[in-house]
Amino acid sequence: MAWSLAADVSGAPARPDDKRRWRGATGWLAVAGVFLMVTAGGASTVAASTPPCSAPAGIARLGAPTPILVKALKDGGAVRIVAFGSSSTEGAGASARDRTYPARLGAALRRMLPEHTFQIVNRGRGGELASDMLARMERDVIGEAPTLVIWQTGVNDAIRGIDMETFRAQVEDGLERLKAAGIDVVLLDHQYYPRAEAVKDYRAYLALMRRIGAAHNVPVFQRYQLMTHLVKSGQFEIDDLLAPDRFHQNDLSYHCLGAILAEAIRVRLDRASAPALLETTDARGQ
16 A cells, blocks of 8 residues: 655654653753754654654764755755665554654655745565565655655565565665656665564664665664663553554554654755855854
8 A cells, every 4th residue: 555645744642651761851942833842852743743753863864965855955855755665664563554654754854944845755664675676666655756865675685584684785776766767765774673683684684774774875873772772761661552463563662763764854945954054154254
């Protein structure tokens, strides 16, 4: 099933029990309807009528360049984002399609950057391997002519024991196709769930994703690290972030993923715009 979400999505996940402990907060700042909590470690927190989800800068960022995305944002045109992947992208575990991570990403981007137009297209399909995604990439992704693709992959490959070199070659093939089509890419790695440690190569796949990103100068958004941070920092317990199957994410963790990913995109735009802003200021000063 493919959901095209071009309109704003309102609402936020239900608040969990008040037993949550919020640690490290030193203040709140409201920006464009989104609350940013500044923490002692320099992390930013994003929330909108929901418990805050904080992550350190090392997680909540896009490490490699996204020049096509930045140019589109600077030019003021519509930004079309295709979320491509398996069940985590399609929204397994969400209570409704407007609670999936792509929908929450779109809602957060529109709040943070209201002067821009964002079109979010969900091309997730549950149970797929990287090979399955590669087979439909031309039709479901490149055919959409997106500015950016967020490609979530690797979970099912790791669970099913797909040879890692085979997986690497397939992802690299996909990255080359997307780059040749003039599309920026962000890779999205695996979710954290309690049984992950029992999967033989789960952590090895995570490391491989990072190596692929580094080799191709493509950002890898570390979902696994984000989810473990949300638990280890005391913000949530793991069952707060997972569906009843204790494998897929739920409304709350999809919200956190979408909001913090949106914040990473906003920060990328701010940093890309800073030199031009300084040059303009200097020119006026002269």
